Amino acid sequence: MGIPAFFRWLHRKYPHMVEQVACDNKDPATKQAIWFDNLYLDMNNIIHPCTHPEDRPPPQTEEEMFEAIFEYTEKVMAMVRPRQLVYLAIDGVAPRAKMNQQRTRRFRAVQESEQKEAEIEKIRVQLRKENIEPDRKETKAFDSNVITPGTQFMTNLSIALEEWIKTKMAEKDDRGIWHKDLRVILSDASVPGEGEHKIMDYLRSERSKGRLNPNIRHCLYGADADLIMLGLATHEAHFTILREEFRPNQPKPCDLCHNFGHSLADCRGKESIEEAQQMPIVGATEPVFIYIQLYMLKQSLYNDMRRDSYVNLDFERFIDDYIFLCFFVGNDFLPHLPCLNIREDAVDRLVRIYHNVNRNYWQPGMYLTDRGHVDLERCQEMLHELGNAENDIFRNRKHNDARYERRLLENKKRKWYADHPNGEQFPEQEPEPEDTIRFGDFGCKERYYSSKFHFKGNYRQVADMVTREYVRGLCWVLAYYYTGCPDWQWFYPFHYAPFAEDMRSIMRIDLNFNPSAPPFKPLEQLMSVFPEKSASALPVSWRRLMSDPNSPIIDFYPTDFKIDMNGKKQAYMGVALLPFIDEARLFKALESVYPDLTDEEKIRNSHGHNKIFDDRTVAVA
Template sequence: MGVPSFYRWLVNKYPKIVSDAIDEDKGDYKLVDCTLPNPNGVEFDNLYLDMNGIIHPCFHPDDDNNVFTTTTTFDQVFNSIYEYIDHLFSIVRPRKLLYMAIDGVAPRAKMNQQRARRFRTAKDHQMAEEMEEKLRKQFEKQGKSLLPKEESQVSDSNVITPGTEFMYMLSEKLQSYIRLRMSENPAWTNIKVILSDGNVPGEGEHKIMSFIRSQRSSPGYDPNTRHCLYGLDADLIMLALASHEVHFSILREEVLSPTPSSQLGRASALENSIYKAEKCSLNEKPSVKSVTPTGKLVSCEEAVFPVNKKQAYQFLNVWILREYLALDLEVTSSQKFEYDLERLIDDLIFICFFAGNDFLPHMPTLEIHEGAIDLLIHVYKKEFGNLGGYLVDMQKIEDKKGAYIKLKRVEKFILAVGQYEDQIFQKRTQQRERSLRRILSIYKDAKDYENENDLDGGISSDIVAPSDVGSVDQVLTNTKELKQKLKDHIKHQSDLFKDGGVGTDKVKFGIAGWKERFYKEKFSAQSPDEIETIRKSLVMKYGEGLQWVLLYYFSGVPSWTWFYPYHYGPPASDLKGLSQLNVKFQKGSPFKPFDQLMGVLPPRSSHALPKAFRELMVDENSNIIDFYPTDFEIDIDGKRFMYQGICKLPFIEEERLLTETKKLENTLKDYEKDRNSQTLDWLFMRFSSKREQDNVLCCRNRVASEKVKGAIKMDSTIEGIKGTIHLMPEDLTEDDDEKVECERNNLCLFYEINQAAHHGPRLLEGVNIPEKTVDKEDIVETILWHENHGNRSIPANRFHNQRSKEPDNNLHYGSQNPTPAIISKGAGVGFSSGRGKSSTACQLERGNNFPKRDVSKPGSFRRGGYGRTEDLRMSGPSMSPSSQTISNYGPRPVGNPFWSSPDARNEDWRSNQRWTNGPGSCWRRDGAESPDQTRRPNQSFSGDGGRGRGEAGERPGLEVLADLVFNLFDLEG
């Protein structure tokens, strides 16, 4: 499910579910006394960490809003992870349990997505490296010296997969970290810590939910246990709802709109070189104390860049979300109907699967950024009386006949959604065509302007500039320039509409015959009979997938081996026959870590495997070499950006793969066998008394070496958690003093949850329901996307529900002191202040040959409080007599706040604007009061509300306009 899209939708519709976290950690966890009451006003019992949401930003700091910028070694990654955990711990301050869950081997249903992502990442990195090499040669011809390329252990993020050496080392490092914290930090003394590492099968968030379900179904469980789960996956919200635990919060960083950045690894490596040169090459002594388990002072090469304390954190409170849902999911039925909020919530979770999940390709009908969830809820409420009741009954989840899902009702529901298909496709097509016309106009005029002014974006191969070797500052400046050019090029290349291109759209959804074209283009079906055969197969497999995902969310993995065998999902209107399904899943067993690596890694990442396994990927004589294409098709039909394309990789054939890997297992070294093993969770706890310590240690010394022997059931009324522990001997060396000291006070065991008990999807007896804080007026009602003339589902009652935004007539959303707009004759009011401002002074003082705007024709009035807009048309090389002043209406350069308006793409005036090479016009920054603040077309400001990019003197060629177009037309909403 689209992470930022879903979270943004949820917060916009139910604004009170989010509260800002109070964060007292200012850079050193030791300065925060976590034994004191939580300043957030809630004392949490358990903190769960979805560790992959921590590992990734510490490993590859290439996203714009990442907080780490110097990582080149595994040790630096580990140190950053320690600090990240310390920071989160200081915010939540758990009193009973800390659970760290790292992704283990995933079910086959997830491997298809993992495989596509990793192959795409490898391909993007290869393209980025080739481009960097070209840029370096261009800089060399110009005589610009650069910092050399730097080798990095973290250049391939694909090693963040179970079974790699990195993940094996991470588990060992985290074990040492936990022991140290429990020995030195009083806030860790009385809690238990569970580490579920990459050798424990299952996705991190689902291992957490399995633990919660097991505790919840155990005798003696406190129904008022307060849970806090950290992670960024949208799945976490649905999983929290599926737990039916009231006292549940999700902690996450405040989400900013991310830019796909799998190709930016090379730019990140350049950032590392720059950082080290600035901090270490100039004889500066290291001053950063690394957060290592030993607490030693490290060198620049080892230092960790501290967590960004300016990053805001938020709590999403599930009990408030439940209040909203109780009000928003009001349904009526003419039949006998018993209102049940818990079943309504279960139905909501289920219908959201249609909008996207990690196990099935999304349906072409529904996109979250097009208000898909609004539509699903609308249809559910509208059709509930006709459906005959709830869609699922998760209390019957153990029913072998599948009574937990009402397939006839599900079929009626999704076919009702399919009735909106043509309207959705037609609007999507109209929006695409309208945006294409605007883009083509912008690129054509930009190219004309570039040609007429002889602005060449390339670097002549015949010109060699004087060398600047010898200047340290100049080398750093050059390398920064190279890094920025690389980022700009990557961004430009990912845009399929660059340079006026229009991409491809073979299916043409919304135009008569689209369904036949869909099956022809995506499945190579040529006849009606072939189409029907494929349709039935899609319905069967998609229906199986819906049931698989439902069971996965509520009870755990129903089958380790099942997967959806197509690259595309069916249209909603074609899901006829769902009610005929009779699905029985075979549980099977998870892959071993090396088998999964063979299933998801591309040949470029084969270094993460032992040599013998590596050969299966790269040797042309390998029996499974067809699983590892060095190049592959990316279906970008109807897409705007490369990252939206579908990787059409061959599916892994399990039997063939396992036959080959099994032959190689006897070649593995001992530590490689450990990497390839499947184990249990680690449980860390401190001895509560000397007697307990002596008894446990005595028992442990009698245990055989096998890890699964010596099992002891845990009593939740005594230990606080329920499950089974497996005692084991410890391999302590005499020279490992630190570890010995920790073991004298701490106990480390293997822990296994009890799977037998059934999880009841109901509120538990004795739970205290918080006082209600939400009423009907707090729900932001929206207009369905396909019925609205804009790009998104627009709030219908926005004036009643603005938490941090001003009403529409405030032109600066979220701004405390917006600059008032000054309207000139012949000009209109745009979205930002200053768009209608007179620029006569600019014309007099800077009368240059720049693109001009003629504002002679009166415009039209638009709804929504945005004011008057002008219809701008080219009138020739001179100003119209009726236009006494020229307003700065031109397309805004990179980073202008004007484009941040959510409705900016929908204004009519831009469709007729033209660039002309006439005298007298210039661009002005918002609120500019003097000619010195005026922006020329070949100049950009770095201070536009914190969003500007570049330095004065940059030219406005296609690479700059590409950034403009990114904002103008974004199919992802």
């Protein structure tokens, strides 16, 4: 995921870095404009939309889901035409630092699914009262949480992908999609690591062995914004990101009858189905694909650097520092600083501070980072400058938000009176949630730390504690991007970030991680990220730990949890206040159920290896 709205901001700032793919959706192998050597697929970006699409009726069986995944994968291959390598990377067990976000997503997915099912059932009941057949049949909704390592679904998908690859490599290919010299690597969900980071590990390994030709043309498929940062971090000369272009307001099928042309609230059940059959087929349009040309982005960043910098900088070192600065605005492992918002040009603000600090404090040849390590003294100088501007940022935000709300209300009123010419009174609006923090006002720090971290007394003590973990987190993330996971068990143990102004004396922070810490096993991760509603994917005795009131870890699995809007307008942007998993308590509780695992479940709970398909043979790496 990375920085919310980062790609949209970057695209607006540097529009020429994006190029529409010249292909025919019916036959993507035609109209090929760019050839690549290596294609890397972040497969979770294919698996999710193929198994529970938003813009078309969902597949009804596992076989249909797998077939959709195969078709989409080959469609991407047809656009890219890789000549040497295809690397299919599925998310395996993630570092503990990522599990907090995964846990939030999965709990919220169940919550949203339950809300949707309640809406559907309400419409069904209403239709039955009117003697209208609700729909063809009631089907159980697909639980997308099973797209997690350790489930039977992911095991079945791995087997199906392996057979599909073997079949495709053995077939005669008249369209030239499966090149005769093509090598395929499948890194399935049993192999630890996030998909995109397994790809980065592969590239680092190939480079260290001297097998990464600098002229290789790389293409990475995926929609997550952090892929841009990872691509830049490779420092490869020819690196391109391929993704679907986001198009808002696409038609979506009704959640009840799965037909287009009406919403759930307007569904008339069987009547709607019969009406849809008499009308022209209207549905989602074919996706449009775009290339993000990183060499064009780098050229723009270089031009900006030359224009704004007061000293001569090594551009590749500047790129590393730029990536690190972006981590302050957002990443998958830490909450962003309260004063930084991508929609307020936070990245540009940080780059300006970077150049000013470089001129005023640093000697020539000094940088924030060096090969995945952070210089905390220079980072402290950056944070000091940002902290000085923090209250002004908060006050400007408050002013701009108030102006936006006034404009929004005026527009609502104009539309209301235009739609109600008889002079009906404009309805009273719901009051805005109380702003208990009042950022930028006197005492906001005490209110923030008291409200968000539940401290009593001097806020400096909690601010220092939060700062220590946050800075460790920044250093962990940078190392993760550049050298691989520095510690599989470290995580940021808070829901919120500190103020920039409070991040002081960071040079004394202990940055030692435990590189020998092992990743969780797949079923252990399921117990860490699943809500009780998804427990059916777990072994039977393990499920009881999620549901039995006497379970020693029942508090890990709340059936209801608070969403702190934290100043945001949309619920999905709020902070889910879920308890953090206590690793020691979890493993202690699992001791009693580990003996119950069947041989098949033991295999699902083990770590696997990459499978390499080369010249119609398969090997394990």
